[in-house]
Amino acid sequence: MIGHNQTDLSNFFIAGINYKKTDASLRGQFAINPEQYATLLSLAPAHGVKEFFVLSTCNRTEIYGFAEHSISLSNLLCTQTRGDLTTFQEIAYHKKGHKAIEHLFNVAAGLDSQILGDYEIVGQIKQAVKFSKENNFIGAYMERMVNAVLQSSKAIRTSTGLSGGTVSVSFAAVQYIKEKVNNISGKKILLLGTGKIGKNTCKNLVDYLQTTNITLINRTDAKAAALAAELGLNYAAFDELPNYISSSDIILVATNSTEPVIQKVHLANTGEKVIIDLSIPYNVEKAAQELSNITLVNVDELSKIKDQTLHQREAEVPKAKEIIRFHINEFLDWHQMRQHVPVLKAVKHRLQTMHSCNLFINYSASLTPAKFTYPTTEEKIQKVINGMALKMRNQNQRGCNYIEAINEYIHTGTK
Numbered sequence: 001m002i003g004h005n006q007t008d009l010s011n012f013f014i015a016g017i018n019y020k021k022t023d024a025s026l027r028g029q030f031a032i033n034p035e036q037y038a039t040l041l042s043l044a045p046a047h048g049v050k051e052f053f054v055l056s057t058c059n060r061t062e063i064y065g066f067a068e069h070s071i072s073l074s075n076l077l078c079t080q081t082r083g084d085l086t087t088f089q090e091i092a093y094h095k096k097g098h099k100a101i102e103h104l105f106n107v108a109a110g111l112d113s114q115i116l117g118d119y120e121i122v123g124q125i126k127q128a129v130k131f132s133k134e135n136n137f138i139g140a141y142m143e144r145m146v147n148a149v150l151q152s153s154k155a156i157r158t159s160t161g162l163s164g165g166t167v168s169v170s171f172a173a174v175q176y177i178k179e180k181v182n183n184i185s186g187k188k189i190l191l192l193g194t195g196k197i198g199k200n201t202c203k204n205l206v207d208y209l210q211t212t213n214i215t216l217i218n219r220t221d222a223k224a225a226a227l228a229a230e231l232g233l234n235y236a237a238f239d240e241l242p243n244y245i246s247s248s249d250i251i252l253v254a255t256n257s258t259e260p261v262i263q264k265v266h267l268a269n270t271g272e273k274v275i276i277d278l279s280i281p282y283n284v285e286k287a288a289q290e291l292s293n294i295t296l297v298n299v300d301e302l303s304k305i306k307d308q309t310l311h312q313r314e315a316e317v318p319k320a321k322e323i324i325r326f327h328i329n330e331f332l333d334w335h336q337m338r339q340h341v342p343v344l345k346a347v348k349h350r351l352q353t354m355h356s357c358n359l360f361i362n363y364s365a366s367l368t369p370a371k372f373t374y375p376t377t378e379e380k381i382q383k384v385i386n387g388m389a390l391k392m393r394n395q396n397q398r399g400c401n402y403i404e405a406i407n408e409y410i411h412t413g414t415k
Contacts, residue, residue, distance in 0.1 A: 009335065013070040014100040015077065016055075016062030017092050019114045024058070024300045026091070028281025029083030032056040033256050034131075036080035041135045047076040051142050053132040055107070057124050058169065058197070058280040058299045059114045064104060066142070070094040082258075082281075101145065101331070105324045108153040110163060114303040115172065117163040117313045122153050123196060145331060152327035159323065162316040165309030170201035172302040173252060173276045174208045180295070181250065181274055184209050190248035192241070192261065194218040194227050197278055198254035205252075206231050215248070217241055219255075246270045254278040260285040267294055276302070352381060 017030060032040070032054050044052060049072055052065025061081075063073045074092065078085040095103050103112070108125055110117040129146050132138045138146075157163050181187060191202050194216055205214055216235040218224035228235035236244055245251065245266050251273060255261050263285040267273065274295045277284040282298065289296040 008066075009097045009101070011066050011068065012064075012097060012100050013067055013073055014062055014064045014095045014103055015070050015074045015088075015092050016060055017088070018060035018062070018112070019300065019303070022091055024280055024282065024298050025286070026083070027059075027061065030061045030077070030081045030088060031258075031280050032061060032077070032080060033258060037128075037131060038135075039080055040076060041132065041137055043079055044076060044137065048072050049076050051132075051137055051139050052076075053128045053138065053142075055125060055128050057121065058278065059303075060107075060112075062107075064100070070096065098328075098332075102324070102328060104145075105149050105152055105328060108149045109156045109320050109324060110153075111317065111320060111324075114299075115167055115169060116310055117316075118168050119157060119163045120168055120170075120196070120200065122150065126150070144334065148327050148331040152324055155323050155327070156320045160316040160319045162313050162320045164312060164316070167309050167313070168200070169278060169299055169302055170197060171204050171208075173201055173278065173297075174204045176276065176297060176302060177205075177209065177250060177274065185211050185213070187211075187213065187249040188247060189214045189250045189252070190217065190244050191215070191252045191254070192217050193254035193256070193279070193283075194223045195254060195256065198252075199227060201252055201254055201278065202227060202231065202233070206233070215244055217244060242266060249273060251275045252278065253283045255283045257283050262288070264288045264291065267291055269293075278302075 017027060019027070033056075037054055037056075040054060044050070047067075049065050049067050052063060052067075052073065054077065055062045055064070061077070063077045065073055067073055071089075074085060074088055074094075078088050081088070106112045108122055110119055110121060113121055125146070129138060129143075133143065177184065189205065189211070191198060191205070191214060194202065198218075202214070202216065206212065212232055214233045216224040216228050216233055217238055217240070218235075219238050221235070221237050224235040227233070241261075245262060249272070251262070253262060253275070256279065258281065261283045262275070264287040267275075267288050268291060270293065272293050272295075275284055275288065275297070277296065277298045280299065284296060286296075288294050
């Protein structure tokens with residue numbers, strides 16, 4: 001847990017996998033659910049990891065944190081994954097320092113999303129960081145970094161068209177249904193899972209398919225009931241799932257189970273169905289696609305959907321990168337000043353103790369006109385420290401700070 005002031009960027013790492021080199025099936029082996037995340041927090045100290053958070057979505061699993069080596073983060077992560085460390089190391093990317101920071105900025109902006117500009121990732125980052133912070137694994141330094149990332153992402157969203165239009169995995173699911181299914185108003189739709197992705201998908205179904213013939217099922221019945229009441233839909237208890245699987249024409253799955261919730265045996269001889277699995281790992285048994293009555297689509301296939309909106313977003317990428325550069329530079333400026341804090345504190349302390357020195361008192365009095373009203377001691381010291389900090393920032397000065405500060409302090413208020 002936090003017990004230090006970690007400011008060495010060379011010890012900041014990210015290790016992860018994403019959609020670029022792995023399919024959904026392989027990513028599923030390294031997905032982290034809330035229970036596994038909690039276990040990682042308890043194991044972190046034994047792996048030498050004092051600050052970290054894990055981002056696990058349908059497109060990626062990444063661990064960000066401070067450690068001596070990136071392998072420490074990989075080792076920690078793979079204690080809770082179905083996939084082993086050797087496999088992870090073969091397919092993972094590792095970044096450190098400035099490269100790791102830039103990667104986090106790009107992820108939060110939607111530049112690294114499977115669907116360019118997908119803004120759902122921001123909520124997932126906030127949730128991951130919040131969970132680690134609540135368990136004392138996010139220090140002031142990493143929190144400042146994440147805040148800079150979120151500010152950059154917000155500026156991109158409000159100042160560019162990178163997230164313009166309506167394109168996300170949940171919306172792509174709706175597009176797929178519109179293109180592949182006839183007479184949608186007459187179809188029975190089942191949505192399994194009412195978490196963040198499920199909720200967004202549900203709203204898109206209502207808004208863009210113009211249908212309320214939708215039944216919601218969630219492991220926690222109250223969540224399904226609340227969303228159903230909000231949108232004017234139906235809901236059913238989780239133990240009624242087999243009946244609704246059988247009777248539904250379209251099934252969307254947005255659960256986070258480690259094992260398939262819907263299996264091949266549930267679907268045999270149940271009529272023609274379109275099933276869209278938005279879960280990582282897959283929550284619909286892959287063998288279900290062997291059935292002639294089943295059309296099964298997963299997140300990777302949905303993400304291949306391209307339209308004019310995406311082309312418009314691509315034109316906004318240079319603007320987004322410029323905003324990211326600005327915020328990274330601002331954060332690095334803050335980081336540089338943070339490195340100077342010990343020196344500034346030491347100089348300030350030394351200036352404060354000079355008033356007990358008779359030599360300084362006599363010399364200072366000889367320089368100050370009798371009728372001159374000079375600043376208070378604290379005002380003089382703060383003025384010198386502020387000037388010193390400004391020079392260290394603008395001129396990147398090293399050494400001789402103490403001597404220069406004393407000289408400036410002695411002459412402050414003498415003319």
